[in-house]
Amino acid sequence: MIHNLSSIPQPLPTEPPTSLGNADTQTHSLSRSRRNIGEPGKYWPQNSTIKIAMYDYEIEDEYVQAVMRAANQWLPHINLKFEFVTGDEGDVRISQNLRGDTGGSSAIGTDSQNSPWLPSMLLPRNHEDPRFEYVVMHEFGHMLGAHHAHQHPDAHIPWHSENVYTGYRRLANLDRQGVQDEVLPLPRSSTYDFLPYDMNSVMHYHVYESMTHDDFGITESWSISDGDIAWAKKAYPRAPEQP
Ligand SMILES: [Zn+2]
Incomplete structure (x- = not known):
């Protein structure tokens, strides 16, 4: 499946990769x-459900499943629910970082709702990268208000x-x-x-x-x-x- 992501603006500065090699x-x-x-x-309001839009991805796509596996690690510790949907309508809108493969970014908490025509979170493109899960958990932490x-x-x-x-x-x-x-x-x-x-x-x-x-x-x-x-x-x- 080809995702035409270049049509989605990149609203946020992305966070740095970490790999500078082993010396550091x-x-x-x-x-x-x-x-x-x-x-x-x-x-977010207590006990609410956060609707998370994945643009043109289907929920059963491997990429979305990888995002969900990582993000859902927060769920046992909070009283919110996540609802992942296809399309561009959501409290949180996730696109991919086109400027590099390993960084991400996210608005803090309910700031995600401020510009609903833009993504509120960018994640790396390669869900098979060993660091992908960490980046998702980190950006979801920001999305939750951390x-x-x-x-x-x-x-x-x-x-x-x-x-x-x-x-x-x-x-x-x-x-x-x-x-x-x-x-x-x-x-x-x-x-x-x-x-x-x-x-x-x-x-x-x-x-x-x-x-x-x-x-x-x-x-x-x-x-x-x-x-x-x-x-x-x-x-x-x-x-x-x-x-
Ligand atoms: Zn961060």
Whole structure:
């Protein structure tokens, strides 16, 4: 099946790939604390069903099935439901990233509804890439209202500011404002619900040693962490199980 995706505009800057090769993957072992950052003003109504439009894909297509397998990993921890549909009408509209194979992007929470004529989420084209599942879970975290865990004001990542600006310009074509919005710490504002910093969050970027002082690095983790689960349960609490 041929998807004419070039007709769908690309609304959002995409997030960086991580593979720079093996030289940059050493990590410091830090204490493993938990959790995440949410923006409650953009959470979806409790117990609602989010309609997710896949444009011209059929739901039984392998691509959609791969998206669903990854995205649905959030479902046991929240009280929302996802309804995947063909077409362009949905609370969330998913297209593919045409600028590269490994990055994605998503509006935060209900911001997904702001421009219904545009996709609200871009995902990589190749669902067989080993990193695909991680990107889907990460972008669905944004769609649910989560921000980046590495932007926690308590993260204390020793960024080398010039290297982080030049590095992300090269990796993801982010300008300085983009780096401030997507990479550097968020202000301590009541807009956000800061749970304790979690370096294992699926919402955390890979931290390259080339962009920090003292060879500091953190490896991307490709699964929903205990901290992500704690955030999800707080944002969308499920009713207690009936005995
Ligand atoms: Zn992100």
